[in-house]
Amino acid sequence: MNTTGATTGTTTAGPGPAPAVLRLHPDDDVAVALRTLDPGLTLDALELTVADPVPHGHKIAVRDLPAGAAVRKYGQVIGVTSRPVGRGEHVHAHNLRIGSLARDAAGADLVARLPELPAGLRLTFDGYRRAEGRAATRNYIGVLSSVNCSATVARLVADQVTRSGLLADHPNVDGVVALTHPTGCGMTPDGSGMEMLRRTLSGYAAHPNFAAVIVVGLGCEVNAVADLTDRFARDGVGSAQMLTIQAAGGTRAAVRDGVAQVRALLPEVNAVRREPLPVSELVLGLQCGGSDGFSGISANPALGVASDLLVAAGGVSVLGETPEIYGAEHLLARRAATPEVAQRLYDRIQWWERYTAANDASMDNNPSPGNKAGGLTTILEKSLGAVAKGGQAPLAGVYEYAEPVRTPGLVFMDTPGYDPVSVTGMVAGGANVLCFTTGRGSVFGCKPVPCLKLATTSDLYRRMPDDMDLDCGGIVGGSVTVEEVGRRIYDAVIDVASGEETASERLGFGDNEFAPWQLGAVM
Numbered sequence: 001m002n003t004t005g006a007t008t009g010t011t012t013a014g015p016g017p018a019p020a021v022l023r024l025h026p027d028d029d030v031a032v033a034l035r036t037l038d039p040g041l042t043l044d045a046l047e048l049t050v051a052d053p054v055p056h057g058h059k060i061a062v063r064d065l066p067a068g069a070a071v072r073k074y075g076q077v078i079g080v081t082s083r084p085v086g087r088g089e090h091v092h093a094h095n096l097r098i099g100s101l102a103r104d105a106a107g108a109d110l111v112a113r114l115p116e117l118p119a120g121l122r123l124t125f126d127g128y129r130r131a132e133g134r135a136a137t138r139n140y141i142g143v144l145s146s147v148n149c150s151a152t153v154a155r156l157v158a159d160q161v162t163r164s165g166l167l168a169d170h171p172n173v174d175g176v177v178a179l180t181h182p183t184g185c186g187m188t189p190d191g192s193g194m195e196m197l198r199r200t201l202s203g204y205a206a207h208p209n210f211a212a213v214i215v216v217g218l219g220c221e222v223n224a225v226a227d228l229t230d231r232f233a234r235d236g237v238g239s240a241q242m243l244t245i246q247a248a249g250g251t252r253a254a255v256r257d258g259v260a261q262v263r264a265l266l267p268e269v270n271a272v273r274r275e276p277l278p279v280s281e282l283v284l285g286l287q288c289g290g291s292d293g294f295s296g297i298s299a300n301p302a303l304g305v306a307s308d309l310l311v312a313a314g315g316v317s318v319l320g321e322t323p324e325i326y327g328a329e330h331l332l333a334r335r336a337a338t339p340e341v342a343q344r345l346y347d348r349i350q351w352w353e354r355y356t357a358a359n360d361a362s363m364d365n366n367p368s369p370g371n372k373a374g375g376l377t378t379i380l381e382k383s384l385g386a387v388a389k390g391g392q393a394p395l396a397g398v399y400e401y402a403e404p405v406r407t408p409g410l411v412f413m414d415t416p417g418y419d420p421v422s423v424t425g426m427v428a429g430g431a432n433v434l435c436f437t438t439g440r441g442s443v444f445g446c447k448p449v450p451c452l453k454l455a456t457t458s459d460l461y462r463r464m465p466d467d468m469d470l471d472c473g474g475i476v477g478g479s480v481t482v483e484e485v486g487r488r489i490y491d492a493v494i495d496v497a498s499g500e501e502t503a504s505e506r507l508g509f510g511d512n513e514f515a516p517w518q519l520g521a522v523m
Helices: 148-164 192-205 225-234 251-270 299-312 329-333 339-358 369-373 379-390 419-428 458-463 482-497 503-507
Strands: 021-023 030-033 059-061 070-073 076-081 124-129 140-145 175-179 210-217 241-244 275-278 283-288 316-319 395-399 409-413 433-438 451-455
Touching: 030 070, 076 379, 124 482, 140 148, 140 192, 140 251, 148 175, 148 210, 148 251, 192 210, 192 225, 192 419, 210 225, 210 251, 225 241, 241 251, 283 299, 283 379, 283 419, 299 316, 299 379, 299 409, 299 433, 299 451, 299 482, 316 379, 329 339, 329 379, 339 395, 419 433, 433 482, 451 458, 451 482, 451 503
Parallel strands: 140 175, 140 210, 210 241, 283 316, 283 433, 316 409, 395 409, 433 451
Antiparallel strands: 021 030, 030 059, 070 076, 124 275
């Protein structure tokens, strides 16, 4: 019979066999398999024998649990048993369910705190200072469609400029990107869906990573270009050029006009230069996608360390994905700067409960098949890992989707969990750099904002080297600490904000990931 050890809390490097499981908290009823566990394997440190096959990243029961028992991981309840579970059994969807959503009292003594800034921490990055004073990490020209009917023309304008060779003569321009979407008409002019679309488009038009923007409309859509112009003016958006296909004389004429407008903008956009700027002007979007059983152990808490460092240096971190903090929102609320901030967070949770119920869904529908294959069982378990991206900073504010973020510190934005929609809202709110943790291997990029991908395991980093920027897997094996990887992430954020390309930028991602949240009836 094979015998190996277990570890409690964190793995530690040293002689002997590598640990087989990781127990994250002394009160936990389960441990996480650090490799596939075969039946009959004895775990000496836990004094148990594996009863079922337990896949890598999945959970094994460390004590006998009766039916209906609360099951803890991270020291928090992640669900209840749907039948009796014996020590050594695989714990997953076949014997674990979400159960009651009474929030666990564990963690009631949590205190929000920020680290002391380490000696030698970099406090500047090389960015672009825009005329209105905001800091940019990239230098793009954007071509936005007001409606799906103008999407092809917007893409043709961007594609023709890109293929023409014009950009070779303007090396300080990162590119011309078309941002198109499937809506903009067939909707109520003054409804919540239109408001959200216009808020998103206005946020992108105002984004400092766009040195200039051209808005392309059809000419008869509900989301009329003239109305967008008014919205931009109210939101303080600088000059944005407007173009409608019908007024231009059709598709070819509109494309010619759009290309001419871009051509005229290029010299001025190319004239800007990077300069040292304080990191307090960085707005970091925190996203996770394709999560697995290690997301809450390695990449997410390491990103939380980087987020805390940035916030302590005066910057902004934006946590989102409201359905993926469900069941863990109380942990964030306990760190709220004021009772009003905590209530705003609870209000958004209650809105989501109503929203999903009205659409015949449940908040526990969220863990995807890939999440479950990677070892996550319930939304409670997924959420407890997801909130780790926010570190331990006080929660300074709560924002609605695509709302401009004005508060320094850690803030929360109400976004769906779907990655492109969530990130679109964060960027519209002002995020100028992104970090995206993944355990299954999400391939995501965003224009006009660079996106760093953080792999939860070294195996993923080795399997998908062209897509991953940082390997956080050493945390699981104990060869490096969460704090050390967090510092590496912080430094990588500074490098990327200063112009270093990310993996997704090298691959050309970001032209198809603009995805505004759609609400309301399609008419």
